[in-house]
Amino acid sequence: MFQGLNGHGRRVLALGVTASLAIGVAACGSDDSSSSSGGGGGKKKVTVGLITKEDSNPFFIAMKGAAQDEAKKENVDLITAAGKNDADNASQVNAIEQMTTQGAKGILITPADTKAIIPAVKKARDAGVTVIALDTPTDPQSAVDALYATDNLKAGIAIGKYAKALADKQGIKPVIGMLDLAPGITVGKLRHDGFLQGFGIKDGDPSIAGSVDTLGEQAKGQTGMEQLLQKNPNINVIYSINEPSGFGAATALKAAGKDPKDFILVSVDGGCDAINKGINKGIIDATSQQYPSLMASDGVKNIAAAARGGDKPKGYHDTGVTLITNDPQSGVDSKDGKYGSQHCWG
Numbered sequence: 001m002f003q004g005l006n007g008h009g010r011r012v013l014a015l016g017v018t019a020s021l022a023i024g025v026a027a028c029g030s031d032d033s034s035s036s037s038g039g040g041g042g043k044k045k046v047t048v049g050l051i052t053k054e055d056s057n058p059f060f061i062a063m064k065g066a067a068q069d070e071a072k073k074e075n076v077d078l079i080t081a082a083g084k085n086d087a088d089n090a091s092q093v094n095a096i097e098q099m100t101t102q103g104a105k106g107i108l109i110t111p112a113d114t115k116a117i118i119p120a121v122k123k124a125r126d127a128g129v130t131v132i133a134l135d136t137p138t139d140p141q142s143a144v145d146a147l148y149a150t151d152n153l154k155a156g157i158a159i160g161k162y163a164k165a166l167a168d169k170q171g172i173k174p175v176i177g178m179l180d181l182a183p184g185i186t187v188g189k190l191r192h193d194g195f196l197q198g199f200g201i202k203d204g205d206p207s208i209a210g211s212v213d214t215l216g217e218q219a220k221g222q223t224g225m226e227q228l229l230q231k232n233p234n235i236n237v238i239y240s241i242n243e244p245s246g247f248g249a250a251t252a253l254k255a256a257g258k259d260p261k262d263f264i265l266v267s268v269d270g271g272c273d274a275i276n277k278g279i280n281k282g283i284i285d286a287t288s289q290q291y292p293s294l295m296a297s298d299g300v301k302n303i304a305a306a307a308r309g310g311d312k313p314k315g316y317h318d319t320g321v322t323l324i325t326n327d328p329q330s331g332v333d334s335k336d337g338k339y340g341s342q343h344c345w346g
Contacts, residue, residue, distance in 0.1 A: 043075045045076070046077070046304045047076070047077045048077070048104060048105060048107070048108070048303050049079045049081070049109075050081070051099075051108070052082045052083075053092075053111075054083050054088070055082035058271050058273060059135075059242070059345075060110065062293050064080060064296070066292070066294070067080070067299070070300040070301055073301075076300055076304050079104060086112060086182060087113065087182050087215060089113035096109070096117075096121065096124050097123075097124075099124075100123070100127050105307040106131070106299075106304075106306070106313075107130070108134050108303070110134045112185070114139040114184065114186045115139045118138060121144060122143065125144075130145050130312060132145060132147070133146070134147075134292070135290075136149065137186045137190075139186050145314055146315055147317065148319060150291070151318055151321060153191075153194040155290065155321045156288070157195070158332070159195055159323070160195040160199040160266075161199070161332050163195075163264050163266050163285075164200055165329035165330065165331060166286075169329065170264075174207045174236065175207065175234045175235045176199075176235070176237045176238070176239065177225065177229075177238050177239070178210070178238075179212060179238065179241055180213050181214065181215065182215050192211075209235050212224035212228060214245040216241055217244055220245065221244060221252075223248070224249070225248060225251075226252045226255075236262065237264045238253075238263060240266070240268075241268065243267050247277075247278065247283070260283055265283065266284070266286045267286075267287045267288075268287060270322070270345075271344055272341065275287075275324060276341060279324055279340060280326065280341070287340075288322070288323055288324075289322045289340055290320070291319045294320075298317065322334075322335050324336070324340035
């Protein structure tokens with residue numbers, strides 16, 4: 001989740017101290033409720049909601065921008081909202097309630113707490129709202145109508161296999177530090193478990209020096225890495241839940257006098273900043289690139305189509321994942337940084 005995109009970064013909503021969430025409406029097309037002479041080609045106007053975990057992470061900025069672009073094409077009024085951080089469930093619950101009241105035919109959500117959000121999702125679905133989870137599966141996944149996401153277990157397996165292959169090639173004894181997300185978020189567990197599976201180990205393996213939660217944030221990634229290095233200064237393989245936490249780790253490692261050649265750093269997300277400043281600069285060795293723009297644009301398009309009489313979205317829609325590295329390893333499928341830059345967050 002994370003990396004410098006095309007000007008969608010302005011804040012669209014304000015979060016109050018009471019955790020009530022301001023909702024921003026982007027009117028796309030004409031103000032006529034049944035047709036549009038501009039974008040949408042005369043299609044009946046539909047209201048759709050998008051709720052992200054927070055609104056400063058480039059991953060979610062890309063998702064929001066793609067949803068806005070698709071809304072213009074589809075004559076959709078897009079209501080957007082975000083939490084204060086990756087674990088802010090209360091704001092997301094409030095947003096679901098407000099969007100349902102405002103007549104949203106469908107809501108796209110990247111759930112912050114994948115279990116705690118379920119009652120609010122059920123209430124919206126009972127009111128006739130189609131709910132699609134983006135990026136992060138709810139727990140259980142069947143609590144929503146559909147899931148549009150990367151296979152996060154597969155993403156973790158890819159970087160785990162890569163890290164193991166590179167460690168074997170370099171002839172190093174792995175000492176692993178893990179920068180995780182937070183408890184209760186399925187995407188974090190899937191990536192964590194996938195990395196271990198790809199590396200060929202399990203939780204509790206003696207090669208794991210420790211793990212810390214970072215909420216996917218750069219500052220917390222740096223602090224977490226500092227804590228891990230205090231515990232074991234010999235850490236030489238770092239798993240990061242996303243590139244912001246990975247960049248934070250790289251800062252801490254540099255301050256500790258370690259060169260990028262001294263450690264293996266792998267991550268997930270593959271945004272433009274991650275590729276250009278991480279992969280192509282040799283700071284991040286490999287990342288599993290996912291495609292949040294596709295998740296959001298497909299979600300908006302398919303909810304709008306269903307509201308106009310088409311098939312209702314259902315089940316799992318895999319939006320793909322590609323391992324990106326400029327140092328390919330035998331037996332591990334990958335693409336290079338050029339490919340990563342060309343496809344970052346499509």
